[in-house]
Amino acid sequence: MAQSPVPFPSTYQPNPSISRQWIAFKVIHKTGGPSWAVVDAFTYDLHPEASSYLHYLFGSARSTNTIRAYAQRLAAFFTWLGPARLNWADGVPVVSRFIRELAVSALPASEQDTAYREPRYRSGKTLNQYAAALTQFYMWAARSDLISEKTAAGFYETRIAYGFSGDRLLPGKVSRSRAVRVKEVEEAPKFLDEEGAGSLLAATANRRDRFLVALMLETGLRIGEALGLRTEDLHLFQDSRAVGCATAGPHIHVRRRQNPNAALSKSATPRRVPVTEAVCTLYHLYVEDRIDRLAVDSSPMVFVNLYSRSHLGEALKYSNAIKMFYRSSTRTGPRVNPHMTRHTAATRWKRAGVPGPDVQELLGHRSATSQHVYEHATDQDLRDAIEAVRPIPRGQL
Numbered sequence: 001m002a003q004s005p006v007p008f009p010s011t012y013q014p015n016p017s018i019s020r021q022w023i024a025f026k027v028i029h030k031t032g033g034p035s036w037a038v039v040d041a042f043t044y045d046l047h048p049e050a051s052s053y054l055h056y057l058f059g060s061a062r063s064t065n066t067i068r069a070y071a072q073r074l075a076a077f078f079t080w081l082g083p084a085r086l087n088w089a090d091g092v093p094v095v096s097r098f099i100r101e102l103a104v105s106a107l108p109a110s111e112q113d114t115a116y117r118e119p120r121y122r123s124g125k126t127l128n129q130y131a132a133a134l135t136q137f138y139m140w141a142a143r144s145d146l147i148s149e150k151t152a153a154g155f156y157e158t159r160i161a162y163g164f165s166g167d168r169l170l171p172g173k174v175s176r177s178r179a180v181r182v183k184e185v186e187e188a189p190k191f192l193d194e195e196g197a198g199s200l201l202a203a204t205a206n207r208r209d210r211f212l213v214a215l216m217l218e219t220g221l222r223i224g225e226a227l228g229l230r231t232e233d234l235h236l237f238q239d240s241r242a243v244g245c246a247t248a249g250p251h252i253h254v255r256r257r258q259n260p261n262a263a264l265s266k267s268a269t270p271r272r273v274p275v276t277e278a279v280c281t282l283y284h285l286y287v288e289d290r291i292d293r294l295a296v297d298s299s300p301m302v303f304v305n306l307y308s309r310s311h312l313g314e315a316l317k318y319s320n321a322i323k324m325f326y327r328s329s330t331r332t333g334p335r336v337n338p339h340m341t342r343h344t345a346a347t348r349w350k351r352a353g354v355p356g357p358d359v360q361e362l363l364g365h366r367s368a369t370s371q372h373v374y375e376h377a378t379d380q381d382l383r384d385a386i387e388a389v390r391p392i393p394r395g396q397l
């Protein structure tokens, strides 16, 4: 079948007369059970084929969650079809194209990842869930005579395994596999191993960056929290009572506030995180550079621009910190995004046997279970956690 050229949907301005936005919509079946349909987002008209199929799933006693997932995938597919000006009944070519375009369409930014702004994409697993749902829909459509047998047959590839019986080659097991499928690539590890963490630290170009990376690897701070630190938040003394703080040993305070570099600490509840002597030393080395390089230093921020002529002494920005991470990591291996240091810290604590609630508290998560709401880690628990992991080799300064 000849295909007319179709515009790429993300840039194409859909004509409202032909494009409809379909959504998954919860309905109460007349037998009383909750089910799902696909309806027009504005008129609430039922999508005939999708809704008939969902009704069939309801009749087959599929779970409400399954039906909802199918409804959402079908709604996305039929919404995409409008601007693409394709006919769903053409089968595999249309579904393949949908899956390919879904694969390259970035997901909306998640609230969780304010610090890390690289576009995110659906995983191979998610894409296969779409492909599987649509394949099932087409199988139903074939049984309902909405598409031809030939179109339906395209959705499966049949393989016959031959085997010898004595000296005769005989057909054996017949297997069917879905024609539209996506290779599920194993995701890159989200944390650094000891060696990766060590080489990232060693690849930093100056004392400020080395302190930043070491601090994040050790404390699991989010990049926004680290950049938002003020010098008054650093209690790097054995005893901080002179500055009005009873927490023993060197530590930092993470507080939520609006900062000049647009860094916002995400935690609503302030927390304190112990730090090691090694990190204190890196901070003092950074301060030496800061005193050397700034004639006038009026910034309350811990991380400021020191190594470029522009914006000297101003708060270090997110975008520059992220570039620094990319630059440092690609010198020695795969690109590291700042959030990986947080996963690295959490992984190292868990591997060192730090109890779950203490890890949660260090990370500034609300307790994993409500039981732990009144159960707070002591200063010593948190310090034990920080010191339970082996120091990361710091490289030469």
Ligand SMILES: [Zn+2]
Binding pocket: 235, 240, 245, 246, 247, 251, 252, 253, 272
């Ligand atoms: Zn303190």
